[in-house]
Amino acid sequence: AQSVAQPEDQVNVAEGNPLTVKCTYSVSGNPYLFWYVQYPNRGLQFLLKYITGDNLVKGSYGFEAEFNKSQTSFHLKKPSALVSDSALYFCAVRGLTSGTYKYIFGTGTRLKVLA
């Protein structure tokens, strides 16, 4: 069965330090992988995606993610965190199940960047 796991409910990082938000997935076939960010009282906003090609994907606001097929991971990273990056981050996967595309979101990781 298709699944997405975000093992950390919350990640705390000091401003200026690098950050990593973890995501692992399980899907049949080739996955489409996404990261979204949600600020309070707002809808989710797209950050980046992996469909094919280069395993390192660059996205909005200086974020990037690395697709690792052998570890079935798609961790979100940023070299230097900002306080304004504090938000809820969702990993998502699209895969094919019984002839129908399924979209599954992880449970979310709350990122807190401390000044």
Add this chain to the structure above:
Amino acid sequence: DAGVIQSPRHEVTEMGQEVTLRCKPISGHDYLFWYRQTMMRGLELLIYFNNNVPIDDSGMPEDRFSAKMPNASFSTLKIQPSEPRDSAVYFCASPKDRTDTQYFGPGTRLTVL
């Protein structure tokens, strides 16, 4: 580009009442998704449409929930009768072309008393 539009932004109703949530997707987008977000269950896909046709409604929790897309620019999610456990934020999203990037609306916060 106005983005995905949802109405109302907030809805407070009493148990047993009918609730209708509305969504206007981005013009030209062929897909439309309805999600529900709660603290307990996170973000759940309820149903999605392609070219106004429901493709997967396996996430719809029960028969009290129904969704329609009568044309490319409008969709509704109806709950009848509503129950307190339906209280959540309901999002509508429309992917752009075939890239599958989903553009979310601002959501409707539903409270059922």
